[in-house]
Amino acid sequence: MISAASAAAGQGQDPNSVLALANTPVLWICALGVFLVIAVQSVMYMRAARKAAPAAGMSQQELRTTFRTGAIAAIGPSLAVALVAIAVLALFGTPATLVRIGLIGSVQYETAAASIAAGTAGAELGGPEYTQQVFAIVFFALSLGGAMWMIATLILTPLLKKGEHRLGKVNPVLMTVVPGAALLGAFFSLGLAEVPKSSVHAITLAASAAVMAACLLLARLPGMRWLREWGLGIAILLGLTAAYLAQSAGLGAGV
Structure with missing residues (x-):
C-alpha cells in the first residue's frame, strides 16, 4: 500500500485513488507473467501441430x-473484447483488465462478480464508496472465481466428455443443438436483465441484436x-453508438 502510494505520488496521481492501487508494478508483473505463459504455450502447440501434420496428411x-x-478469425472476437476492456479500464485498472477481460473475455461474469463483491462492502462499482479496500475485495473475488473455473474445468471436463459420448451414441444431432442453445439462453438472459434499467438499455439491446x-x-x-468473425465487434460498436444517440436524445428514463 505504501509503495503504491509512493509510485502514484511520483506520477502525480492521487495515492488514495483506486487506479493508484490497480496500476501498481506488482500487478503489471503478474499480468505480463500470465501472458508470457500463454505465449510459451502457443509456441509449444504450434510446434506440436507441425510435428503431427505429416501423420494427419x-x-x-x-x-x-x-x-x-x-x-x-481471432480478430473479430478480439475486437469485441478490446472494446469491452476499454469500458472497464477505469474500474479495474490496466493490469487487472488485461488478465480478467483480455485473457478470459467474459465481461458479463466479471462485472456481475465485481458488483456482488463490491456490494458486500456496501459500495457500488465506480461510486464514491469504491475505494482501494473495495477494489482489493473485488479483485480477490474475481481471481478466486477464475481459479474455481479452472479447477472445475479440470475436474468436470473428463466427466462431461464421457456423457457427451453417451449422448452422441443415443442422438448425435442432440450434441450439435445443446451447446448452441445453452449459449443462446445464457446471453439472452444476461441481455434481457438490462432492459428494465432504462429505455437506453432497451434500445441498445435491440440495436445490437438487429446488427x-x-x-x-x-x-x-x-x-x-x-462477417461471422467481425459481427460481434460491429454489433458492440453500433450498439454503443445507439446508446450514445439515445442518451443524447434524453431517453434515459426507466422503462
Whole structure:
C-alpha cells in the first residue's frame, strides 16, 4: 500500500485513488507473467501441430494456411473484447483488465462478480464508496472465481466428455443443438436483465441484436463470410453508438 502510494505520488496521481492501487508494478508483473505463459504455450502447440501434420496428411502449406486463417478469425472476437476492456479500464485498472477481460473475455461474469463483491462492502462499482479496500475485495473475488473455473474445468471436463459420448451414441444431432442453445439462453438472459434499467438499455439491446442478425444473414452471401468473425465487434460498436444517440436524445428514463 505504501509503495503504491509512493509510485502514484511520483506520477502525480492521487495515492488514495483506486487506479493508484490497480496500476501498481506488482500487478503489471503478474499480468505480463500470465501472458508470457500463454505465449510459451502457443509456441509449444504450434510446434506440436507441425510435428503431427505429416501423420494427419497435412502439408506445411496447408498448415500455414490454417494458422493464418485462425489468426484472422481471432480478430473479430478480439475486437469485441478490446472494446469491452476499454469500458472497464477505469474500474479495474490496466493490469487487472488485461488478465480478467483480455485473457478470459467474459465481461458479463466479471462485472456481475465485481458488483456482488463490491456490494458486500456496501459500495457500488465506480461510486464514491469504491475505494482501494473495495477494489482489493473485488479483485480477490474475481481471481478466486477464475481459479474455481479452472479447477472445475479440470475436474468436470473428463466427466462431461464421457456423457457427451453417451449422448452422441443415443442422438448425435442432440450434441450439435445443446451447446448452441445453452449459449443462446445464457446471453439472452444476461441481455434481457438490462432492459428494465432504462429505455437506453432497451434500445441498445435491440440495436445490437438487429446488427448481429444482419451480419449473420449477410455472412451467408459469397465473399461476406468474414462477417461471422467481425459481427460481434460491429454489433458492440453500433450498439454503443445507439446508446450514445439515445442518451443524447434524453431517453434515459426507466422503462
